[in-house]
């Protein structure tokens with residue numbers, strides 16, 4: 001189950017990063033970055 | 048490169064920088080602080096000795112064994128069931144570094160939830176650890192942990208935690224609470240496996256008394272108290288009387304029958320051990336506390352708790368003296384001495400005699416650091 | 424003046440300036456307020472605390488993101504339109520029955536999962552178009568599903584705020600079913616009728632039929648509904664046999680989304696998933712920001728300042744303090760309010776029936792999901808019905824919120840008499 005959820009988190013992280021890249025408004029980019037932080041650290045098994 | 052790509056790159060770099068800065072602290076938190084092997088320790092083994100399923104996992108933890116010079120009864124001390132309750136862990140550390148056994152056998156598990164020491168609870172603003180200055184001027188550092196197993200080791204939580212043996216339901220994050228998972232099982236979560244290991248150890252070693260050391264927030268009704276399984280009541284009442292002679296007031300509560308998964312209920316039901324749990328007052332884990340830092344964890348002084356005490360909202364006295372770590376550890380250690388007495392008088396053919404435990408008053412005067420051994 | 428009060432004002436001040444004067448999104452305003460709190464309190468930049476705070480919501484972020492992906496997939500497959508047709512055809516003649524039934528349908532995911540967002544985003548998204556077709560103004564339809572969200576979250580069998588409050592005093596989640604039903608079902612029926620009845624009466628099938636997209640349903644038939652049925656079944660199984668189906672909401676939603684790929688109209692899953700996450704990002708960002716905000720409040724002692732002051736009101740004012748502070752604190756998080764204020768208030772209400780009181784406190788805590796700036800339930804409801812400004816939805820939630828508050832306070836005041844009823 002842990003592997004599945006890490007995969008889900010990685011998926012959401014990729015979609016978030018993709019949106020960060022294509023988004024035109026820097027404020028929305030920054031919001032995406034805030035969401036990406038916990039996802040990234042969880043996927044890397046750091047926190 | 049388009050303009051919004053430039054801002055995307057800048058924001059990503061900032062984001063990654065924040066991840067690195069925080070990530071370094073998080074990884075640092077996994078470094079296990081050393082505990083110095085004291086004169087009474089005869090053997091250090093892993094919990095996986097009793098349940099090999101724990102081997103190599105984050106839940107496997109050190110068990111310090113003190114074999115007495117003479118045979119006798121046996122006693123288990125669990126520190127660090129909740130790693131955000133420093134007095135339980137530090138009491139175990141002081142035992143390991145100071146205690147010797149004249150008769151009987153003592154088992155000490157300082158980090159009962161080993162994984163919980165490797166992180167902090169989100170949104171609690173807890174310090175990563177705390178320091179003591181020793182008599183020789185050197186310092187020792189210990190980690191302040193989380194109430195629960197690290198999600199890195201056990202994730203995700205279910206929406207609702209169902210206690211396996213009883214079907215009792217609790218909120219999902221309690222799945223990682225060691226003191227809700229007893230007696231544990233082999234096909235469960237990592238936390239339940241740790242519970243199972245401890246239960247197996249008690250069964251295999253026929254441990255006579257098991258004491259689980261905790262702290263509670265000052266607004267929590269069960270505090271400065273012993274919670275005892277019904278079979279442990281006679282011994283626990285002796286301890287209450289004994290502590291009263293030393294001017295330490297402590298409450299005695301029967302273990303509720305309908306609250307499942309806790310040591311004082313399940314270890315008493317699943318094994319022949321006398322199961323008790325003890326609480327001291329720790330404002331650094333409470334909801335009413337002001338600024339949260341290392342000083343609060345060690346000195347236990349807090350203005351908002353004083354205010355709450357004046358409002359009659361607390362279950363312990365609380366004034367500007369606070370509840371220092373020396374007081375809290377002193378209470379636990381004094382109670383352990385009394386438990387050894389009580390066991391020896393209740394079961395004279397199986398005496399438990401412990402020496403070298405710092406006495407309550409000495410601890411208050413000299414400070415806890417005086418009883419820690421310097422690292423080599 | 425205590426330093427914590429100054430800090431609190433500084434944090435709220437920075438938030439207000441950022442959100443209203445500089446017009447930053449709520450997420451970034453929360454971040455700025457948290458940084459301000461760290462700096463003023465002498466904690467430096469405190470990156471560790473900012474990052475750690477977000478982890479309080481990492482699971483919620485996954486639930487919301489996957490729920491949005493599932494709903495987007497269901498919508499793209501054509502199932503939503505088709506479902507509207509079926510419901511309206513069946514029940515159009517009896518609105519007095521239809522409205523409460525739609526309310527219960529919209530509450531269902533919240534009852535099973537304990538998440539108001541899951542309710543609003545899934546069943547709410549099914550029910551809202553039906554309500555609009557039946558003649559409800561768009562904003563009222565939003566209010567309808569937002570209410571369903573929080574009432575569903577509180578209704579049994581799963582109520583996470585009550586579990587959190589109970590957990591704080593070691594009370595197992597046992598015996599809550601009846602008080603929770605009494606607390607939620609009567610208001611649910613009343614709100615459904617009051618919001619809808621006067622609009623619904625006049626509608627006839629002939630009038631609304633041309634507005635419906637019937638082609639998809641004709642072409643694919645009931646198999647369109649397979650993803651929704653599977654997710655609903657998985658939710659029930661997850662509750663009843665958690666041993667085998669305790670897979671969690673995110674996985675259920677993704678299974679549903681994958682099935683939607685084959686159930687009806689074809690669509691590009693990657694594009695749909697990306698768009699779904701883009702829709703969710705403002706709210707996910709708010710959650711991350713709120714996580715930081717709570718962590719800094721706790722670290723600096725602002726949380727203790729708020730809690731102790733809430734508790735220090737004279738006993739006669741205790742009910743007022745409960746009614747004001749829990750929903751207000753719920754603005755940052757209803758689960759947070761349950762733990763931080765719900766537990767001390769339950770302890771302060773000694774002599775009451777603890778189960779009824781905890782259940783009522785959980786209902787009050789749920790109102791936090793209407794409270795700006797997070798207002799999760801209201802924001803999602805506005806998103807689902809397609810309104811830009813969620814304040815339009817919020818307008819219709821004020822009176823129901825007051826009713827809910829009063830209802831819950833009655834339960835606290837007469838907790839013993841109510842417990843004696845069953």
Ligand SMILES: [Zn+2]
Nearest residue numbers: 129132261262
């Ligand atoms: Zn504890």
